[in-house]
Amino acid sequence: MIKKTEHVALIVTDMDRSIEYYSAMFDFEVRARGASPKREMVFLKHKNQPGFEIELIKDLVPLGSYSEKGIVNHLAFTVDNIHEAISYYRDKGITFNSEQPNTAIDGAKTIFFNGPDHELLQLVQPNRQ
Structure with missing residues (x-):
């Protein structure tokens, strides 16, 4: 299990x-x-x-080609405050895939960006109800 x-x-x-x-x-x-x-x-x-x-x-x-997005669709990191995190990581050089975070179906705030091999990464501020 x-x-x-x-x-x-x-x-x-x-x-x-x-x-x-x-x-x-x-x-x-x-x-x-x-x-x-x-x-x-x-x-x-x-x-x-x-x-x-x-x-x-x-x-x-070489074992063949991988998808441009990689084998894993994305890797998500939890943050307490998505707007503070976006500002912090923008200052460190990250370019996000959108200007503002999106709201997921469960109310979480999310935003995507790419890592050094174009792997899709995400910041998530969970909806804590």
Whole structure:
């Protein structure tokens, strides 16, 4: 039986650039880094969510083409105040895919942007009723 979400894996083209991005933007830290003959892998951890990780995968031997949006549709990060978060990340250089956040079907405020390999990322301010 499922207890929790373990990790999400993202395909990247430049491992060092992706590590720097997720570290500088969102304070993730490298937990483990290694390689096999076919791929390089990194697990990123975050102090505020010890039970969840991001796995970055770089194919060292091309395995075919991936969708432009990647295998995972998007990765979402929870924020307390979406307008403060948008301002903070704009100041760090993020360009959002819309000027203002949208309202999801459950009342959450959301906004999308792209990571260094055009992976689709999202900020979410949950609707806490």
